[in-house]
Amino acid sequence: MKVKVKTWPHFKGELPQYQSAGASGFDVRACIDKPIVLKPMERVLVPTGLTFEIPEGYEIQARPRSGWAAKQGLTLLNTPGTIDADYRGEIKIIVINLGQESVTINDQDRCAQLVICPVVHAQFDLVTELSDTARGEAGFGSTGKQENLRQ
Helix, strand or coil: CCCEEEECCCCCCCCCCCCCCCCCCEEEECCCCCCEEECCCCEEEEECCEEEECCCCEEEEEECCHHHHHHHCEEECCCCEEECCCCCCCCEEEEEECCCCCEEECCCCEEEEEEEEECCCCCCCCCCCCCCCCCCCCCCCCCCCCCCCCC
């Protein structure tokens, strides 16, 4: 699949690429003028300098990088973040520091992985009843350990 990529004036470096033959996601990098120091529980929008023309019927999902999460406690909010096929703005990554120490994000740090996924549009039919299942209306924790959740 070919995907058109536009770079913004502040873009530096190389276009994204898959890091291995079996990778489902490709890394995007921070395109920033100066380092960002992210304190615990702070969040920031990290610009990538990229815009994609996603083919109709697909989306791009922004997902955390496992190394950042495991080693520094950085992850993404709104995960997976959805980038719709008709969006033509710059891709910015919502990063949050869930760790206990401040973390510095530098220019060209790999800040997220993006995955191209198919999208299915549903047609909704209003009904008065749905078919029965063994699970029925059992919700959170119904298939494992029961937890008390506030509702």
